[in-house]
Amino acid sequence: MTTYFPESTRNDLDVLVVGYGPVGASLAALLGRYGVRALVIDKMADILLAPRAIALDNEALRILQMAGLTDQSFARIGIQEVNLHCPYLGRFGHINTQGTVDGHPKLVTFYQPDLERALRQQVTTFPNIQVCGELELMDLQQTSEAVTARVRDSSGGEHLIRARYLVGADGASSRVRSLIGQEFQGQTYAEDWLIVDASRRENRAIDHVEFICDPKRPTPHMPAPGGRERWEFMLQPGETREHMEQTETLATLLAPWVQPEDLTIERHAVYRFHARCCDRFQNGRVFLAGDAAHITPPFVGQGLVAGLRDAANLAWKLAWVSQGKATPAILDSYDQERRPHARQMIDLAKMMGRFVMPRSTGSALAIHGFMRLVNLIPPARTYFEELKVKPANRFKRGLFCPGRSRSRIARGGQLAQDLVRTDNQILLSDDLLGDRLTLVGIGIDPQPLLNASLRQSWEAAGGQLLHLGLRGQPRQGTTAFAEIIGNGLVAGAPKGWLAVVRPDRVVMHDGPPAQASALVTASLRMLQY
Ligand SMILES: Cc1cc2nc3c(=O)[nH]c(=O)nc-3n(C[C@H](O)[C@H](O)[C@H](O)COP(=O)(O)OP(=O)(O)OC[C@H]3O[C@@H](n4cnc5c(N)ncnc54)[C@H](O)[C@@H]3O)c2cc1C
Known part of the structure; x- marks a missing residue:
């Protein structure tokens, strides 16, 4: 972490990010990309090494791509399948995670400290982002103009930091959340879990994810990069943290899979899982993101993923408002858009929890038996197997x-991503969309469809034009151009179609070429009112 220390009062900050975990770091990398002047503070000097997130989906990888990370930035293992086993009935559930969506594998495992290091490295490339460790947020006050944070350094000195907006990415025990009067609603599970990460498992770890759904000892189990393997053991009534973390206990727990001499225990920790979300992700100029806003049991690997979605959704809006390209009213859409989906993901994790940790032999037989029956019905099996759930x-x-328009492009959903070819390279389409609002012409050059004054207004609002040519279609005019190679990008769009795409790849509007001016005008209006 850099040793930069803010002056006791700063007046030129657009955003103060509290918390430099993976969500704060992703937000900082995105704010950096959009040119926002931001400061990130964290009470810790370095990243947390505890065993936490291990799985990411294609949506998370797409956001990390947006934040500037590449396939080489941090190691991952592509997971082909997830299996659920019942001790009495055998395999009762199977999820097919083969293949890619939007240019990324459907499911990977990774090592969270590696990801956090890569994000922090990316943040250092932006002169507009300052980072300061060992600085703890103590209090905050907001006015109609700004937020002032009182922070404490490691020697007890206190300082004030003033910013136009503040984002609390300060984790599950968020002080920002308390300071804005938000409490978590939801449930805390009664059981504790022991997480064990082992190393030296090269070529010996399993190659997929399995859940042993034994009511006596549910155990999720999966591989991770760097020759690692993870087991998660639910504690039984009466078992204590101290007992579970003893070397002999660990050896006994792992005995069905591996002998102590065949691995090194790298780290372990006992957690209690929660399924909680707060009622609002925003209070005036203060926003909550990541675990500060919602926490979920990890059964579907969506805690961090949800936090990354928050970062992608919020970063460009803060940028557009700070830079005068949009009205502050657009910030209200952060809570509107993100909270319902975060809640849905928590509900999915709770449902998965019922499969993974049945309360008794009877409920295991009932729940797992029911799932086996459901799997006999092909559409129902596909619903679970292909993750349509x-x-x-x-x-x-x-x-x-x-x-809705007559295309299959979903407004309020994301534009798909696939490969495109420019004059000199093949790349993923998001890399071409870059960090602006884009009027995309699919099979048509959008430039001649707008008059000069509207084009100017579009550019002033951070907009650009992009012509995505259908296969074999040549470049026309001077508009940025690429030929679509992958089939996924505009599947379902009529030839010659327009879509207005936000910097977070969400489709704002779409329609036929004859409506080009109306689409742009309506989009500009949404940014301004
Ligand atoms: C066992 C386990 C398994 C998991 N598996 C998955 C998974 O497979 N996939 C997945 O997507 N998610 C998973 N998660 C969830 C994931 O780990 C979290 O969602 C994610 O780490 C949260 O990131 P964050 O940046 O929001 O919070 P944190 O990582 O908690 O970061 C918060 C930061 O804020 C700082 N901070 C706190 N208070 C202050 C303050 N007052 N002032 C300044 N700084 C402060 C802290 O020091 C910390 O650095 C798992 C979690 C657990 C426990």
Whole structure:
């Protein structure tokens, strides 16, 4: 962490991010990209090494791509399948995670400290982002103009930091959340879990994710990069943290899979899981993101993923407002768009929890038996196997034009991503969309469809034009151009179609070329009112 220390009062900050965990770091990398002047503070000097997130989905990887990370930035293992086993009935559930969506594997495992290091490295590339460790937020006050945070350094000195907006990415025990009067609603599970991460498991770890759904000792189990393997053991009534963390206990727990000499225990920790969310992710100029806003049991690996979705949704809005390209009213759409989906993911994790940790032999037989029967019905099996059970990240309300066009492009959902070819390279389409609002012409150059004055207003609002040519279609005119190679990008769009895409890849509007001016005008209006 850099040793930069803020002056006791700063007046030129757009955003103060409290918390430099993976969500604060992703937000900082995105704010950096959009040119926002931000300061990130964390009460710790370095990243947390405790065993936490291990799985990420394609949506998370797409956001990390947006934040500037590449396939090489941190190691991952592509997971092909997830199996659920019942001790009495055998395998009762199977999830197919083969293949890619939007240019990324459906499921990978990773090592959280590596990801956090990569994000922090990325943040250092932006001169507009300052980072300061060992600085704890103590209090905050907001006015109609700004937020002032009182922070304490490691020697007990106190300082004031003033910023136009503050984001609490300060984790599950968020002080920002308390300071804005938000409490977590939801439930805390009665059971504790022991997480064990082992190393030296190269070529010996399993190659998929399995859940042993034994009511006596539910145990999720999976591989991770760097020759690592993880087991998660639910504690039985009467078992204590101290007992579970003893070397002999660990050896006994792992005995069905591996002998102590065949691994090194790298880290372990006991956690209690929660399924909680707060009522509002925003209070005036203060926002909550990541675990500060919602926490979920890790059964579907969506805690951090949800936090990354928060960062992607909020970062560009803060940038547009700070830079005068949009009205502050658009910030209300953050809570509107993100909270319902975060809640849906928590509900999914709770449902998975019922499969993973049945209360008794009877309930295991009933729940797992029911799932085996469901799997006999092909559409129901596909629903689970192909992850259609996972709630789509598509908003019902928010910063997009409601309604449907005759294309299959979903307003309020994300534009798909796939490969495109420019004059000199093949790349993923998001890398071409970059960090601006984009009027995308699919099979048509959008430039001649707008008059000069509207084009100017679009550019002033951070907009750009992009012509995505259908296969074999040549470049026309001077508009940025790429040829679509992958089939996924605009599947379902008629030839010659327009879509207005936000910097977080959410489709704001779409329609036929004849409506080009109306689409841009309506989008500008949404940013301004
Ligand atoms: C066992 C386990 C397994 C998990 N598995 C998965 C998984 O597979 N996939 C997944 O997506 N998620 C998973 N998660 C969830 C994931 O780990 C979290 O959602 C994620 O780490 C939260 O990141 P964050 O940045 O919001 O919070 P944190 O990582 O908690 O970061 C918060 C930061 O804020 C700082 N801070 C706190 N208070 C202050 C203050 N007052 N002033 C300044 N700084 C402060 C802290 O020091 C910390 O650095 C798992 C969690 C657990 C426990």
